[in-house]
Amino acid sequence: MKAIYLYDTTSREFQGSKLVDDDYVAATGETEIKPTDGLYEPITWDGAKWNGTDQAVWQAAQQAKYKAYIKEHPEDAPQPTAEQQQLAELIKNNAQQSTLNAQLIKQVAALKEASTTHTDTTQEVK
Structure with a gap:
């Protein structure tokens, strides 16, 4: 054979x-x-x-076909699982918390600076 x-x-x-x-x-x-x-x-x-x-050209063509199909058939687009949605929410919350922490650190530094300046001025007055 x-x-x-x-x-x-x-x-x-x-x-x-x-x-x-x-x-x-x-x-x-x-x-x-x-x-x-x-x-x-x-x-x-x-x-x-x-x-x-070659693989790169073929892969690019496949991705273009997939995107075109999903554009025409959005109901077939993959939907995130509940776990993926929860993870996205946690990531978003973590980013918000990091921003808040950075703002608080700046505020504490400004208060320390103001306190140090105020203490120095008070000592000069005496």
Whole structure:
């Protein structure tokens, strides 16, 4: 048994594979040459070898298709779980608390400065 790799005779895009007897002769739209691992769609046959897209280009195309689909079908967009919503709320609260803490530290520093200045002025008066 051997593998035969199929391609569309017009677009030359990879269509799949099949197992055949060892004496099978490849027909039009078929080859015995296996597509190289790591190729991404579209994978096409040029008559001598398989050509495909690299992962980065393929991934970008997939993301663009997904965004377009979600724009047309917002009901299919993934919804955050209850845990994710709680985590987001905790992160928001933590950020607000950090801002408040920074403001309080500034106020305490200003009060200390004012107290020190007031003490220095009082000592000069005596």
